[in-house]
Amino acid sequence: MPLFQNAAYFASAHYLHELPPEDGCVEVAFAGRSNAGKSSAINTLANHNRLAYVSKQPGRTQLINFFTLGSGAYLVDLPGYGYAKVPEAMRKHWQHVLSSYLATRPSLRGLVLVMDSRHPLTPLDRQMLDWFCPTAKPVHVLLTKSDKLSRSEAMKTLAEVRKELQTGWGNCTVQLFSSLKKQGVEEAEKVIAPWLSEGPGTGSVAPEH
Template sequence: MPLFQNATFYISAHNLSDLPPPAGVEVAFAGRSNAGKSSALNTLANHNRLAYVSKQPGRTQLINFFSLGNDRFLVDLPGYGYAKVPEAMRKHWQMTLANYLSHRSTIAGLVLVMDCRHPLTPLDRQMLDWFGPSGRPIHILLTKSDKLSRQAANQTLQKVRKELNETWGNCTIQLFSSLKKQGVEEAEGIIGQWLFTPEENIPDTMA
């Protein structure tokens, strides 16, 4: 059974004041609009409509919490970088994301989703700059890897990995395809280690 099979919607927050009290463990998912973040969440949870997927970028406008039980949460952050979002809303998202990633004590790690055809955009780098100083781990999903040949995808993987290691450190990275369901077990293995300590009962997929 997939590690996040039992994920259920918990709460949405527009402002930091709407967040649930910090308790337990959270794994945050961030990414540029239309990079495939919601699709990746749905694929990991084996649930077609856990996170809303739209062909129109910029639809995830709230911080959405999904509960795994036992105070474990997946947190879907608003997609960033969509040009048609009003300036006031873009500034609100920027401030909210920066504060959440910099100060939320319960975040165990950040999953940063990038389209493998357009990795490390200026806003992706900004997210890394916000979260990197926390010292907590970052895992990069290079999504839509099925859109590239295997050779091109692997070349992108190596190039991005090199820059991550040189500039930010504490990052892991992989290729991922929601369409082909490729890379799911690798992602589960890394994220599961953030969510569950060795002393806890880890789901069968982690055994």
């Protein structure tokens, strides 16, 4: 059974004080630039066509959406970032909310960072890594839309991104992923599943360099 097979909508938050109480829960968050394929990736991992809203218009996810996985675990869908038409006030609001959530949420066990394989490690992707990586919790990068690249292009991109992640941030893993072809699902589940099994108050520690 897919790791997120039983995911069901639980709650949404616009402000930090609206986040659900932790109560010993475990959370895995998904983040990504608008139109990078985050919602499609979540739906593919959950084997569900409409769990996360997919739109041809970038920037539609404007709330932090929590989906219960049962047993005190949650999948957290963070707002897409980098959409140029978002008003400046909204941009500043989400910059504060996202940075605070990523840096200070104790129940957050790891971050799945979704990047378009054709345009990885944008300045805003790097900003997300800078916010989260000081927590020493793990990051797993999904290079989505890998079906748009040739095999050689995809492997070259994978190697380059892996090298930069390990050099610049550490404690990061990366893989190719295609929602269209449903490729990379099992690989992603093997990485993410241990995060969800960690008990309250635990967390992964960054490797020494």
